[in-house]
Structures are given as C-alpha cells and as structure tokens.
Amino acid sequence: MKRTYKKEDFPVDKIRRFLEPGPIVLVSSKWKGTNNIMTMGWHTVLEFSPSLIGCMITSANHSYEMIRKSKECVINIPIVDLLDEIIGIGNTTGAVTDKFAEFGLTAEEAEMVKAPLIKECYANYECKVVDGHMLDKYNFFVLEVVKAHVAVSPKFPKTVHYRGEGIFMISGKQVDRHEKFKKQNL
C-alpha cells in the first residue's frame, strides 16, 4: 500500500515552498477522457501573484499535446517513497500505457481543472496554461496555479531531485534563517 496524505488548501502565492527547491514533479493531464502522467524536472517559479510556473516539456512527450490542447494540468510533488514510480513513469509513454494503472496510483478529481490529482503525492497544484507563446521555440509552458492542495504533515517533504544519468539527490535537512532577512525580503 502506498502512503496517502490528509491535505489542506494551500495559498497559491506560497506554492514556491515546495517547488523552488527544485524537486522532480509528476505532471498529470487529461484529454478526450484519457488520463496521463509524465515525470518532469525542468520547471521554475515565475511569479507570486498571479501564481505562475514555467516549465519545459519536450514535444516528443505524449503529455505535450494533451496539455497544449486541454490547456490544463496538475503539478504533483512526489516524495522519495515513489522513486520507482518516478523512474517508471519517465521511462514509459502514455501512448501505450495507462500510467495510473501501471504504477498503482490513484486519480482524484481536481476542483478547478479536469486533469486528475495524484492522491499518493505530497502536494497537488492545479494549473491552467496561461501563455503558450514560447511553445514553438522552447516547448515552454507558462502555467497559473489556480488551486493548491498540500499535505498537513510532514511539514517538509523528502523530495527527489534529478542530476541526469540516472542519479538523484534526495532533499536533506531544513535550516531556518528568517531572522537574518530584511522583512520585505521574506
């Protein structure tokens, strides 16, 4: 049995907390009644409010057209317990594989988008594609996070960060230095 989480609504202007550290994420999408998942590491926060994320998704990916056409997806943040699933999802294609079934993951209904949440992930960010102008040149989607669900505990997830060539870095300890910051920079 995979671990699941009790989740709460999370302010969309604070979703950087779990994304800016740079974890591998699972992107779920839905198009013409079919769900899919891909593994992604090339993303960045772009703005607090509106809550914008930029991400590069190779057009060779089955998910690319699903996201481009549906103009929606969910950014799901898995923890290290799902490392085998992260790798398996990245090494298969939704063109021939039902990844939810193949990897024992649960598709939950989202609130603001048709793409499903992955129940076994620590956090789920429901996203709308708000700018596709950089797709032709860079396969770069600009997404707005319209709804965020985050696990109540643990406070910080043990995420997986990719170095390429099959090597992952697992997130380590937290250091709180807020007292060293100017208030307006926090």
Added chain:
Amino acid sequence: MKRTYKKEDFPVDKIRRFLEPGPIVLVSSKWKGTNNIMTMGWHTVLEFSPSLIGCMITSANHSYEMIRKSKECVINIPIVDLLDEIIGIGNTTGAVTDKFAEFGLTAEEAEMVKAPLIKECYANYECKVVDGHMLDKYNFFVLEVVKAHVAVSPKFPKTVHYRGEGIFMISGKQVDRHEKFKKQNL
C-alpha cells in the same frame, strides 16, 4: 578563509547535473567596469544543446539592467558553507554595495564573458543572454551556457535550496538508479 576549489572544464551540455536539482545560485555580472552579484532561485534548464537556461530576475534588482545591457552573466553555484553570504547578497543592493568586497568573495576572470567568476563557488557557468523577448512580460532571461567550470571534488556539492520565508533545504544524499533507465532516457 573561505574554501576554494580546483576546477576543470565541464561539458556545457551536462550542466544540468548541478542546476536541475534546483539550488540557489549567485549571478555575477559586469557593466561599465563595475561587478555585481545577486542571489537567485527561479531558474530552469531549457535545453541540452545549445545549453540553455531560463531564469526570472525581478527588474527591481540592480543586476537586471546590468545583465540586460551587457547581455552576459555568470551562474555561480555556492555550497552551504556560503549560506551567510547567500543571504547577505540577497539582502543588499549592488547600487550601494560592492558585494565582492563586502562578502569577502574573489572575482576571477572568465574566458568567454566579461562578467567575473566567483572563485569560492563550486561551479561557474559563463552565460550569454540569447533571448530577451520574455523580459517585458515575465522578466525572464534565456541564457546560453558557453563555458562551464566545475570543481574536481567533491563529486556532488552540498547545495542550498530556498523555500521562501527564510527557510532553506540543504541537499542530501545521492541515489544512483541508472540501471532502471532505458538507455535513451539517461
């Protein structure tokens, strides 16, 4: 005395190894004879070859115009030993502070750009701005890494990853799963 590193040339199409995990980086720039440094966490890899990075730099930053006008910068990757400097650099402005002097860092000459390398960082990626079309809307620079210098050891650096609100995550252990990948996906 801060730690310095023996460095070697590193293939630019493999720079993701230290950037994709999502560390806080120090961006150095030079304009009209003056050096500057800023702290940055909003970046993503965009392409292997040419070696492209995208990054969001708020236009309120002193470095923004320096990079936009010089069309160059260096992405320097610091390790956790430099946490105080990372915070200090992020909480001061190059408009009034010489950050190399203030934070005891050494500006080394780069090979392909005028912006300086920070000697005390683990890796230095010399970058040219290759696309500024997304600056007006998103403050988003597209950079090409034209030369990379990386420390010979340790093999993987203990980097600093930002969560916002003064809280950092420090990179943890490595996990090698290359045997689980399809060869073309490595």
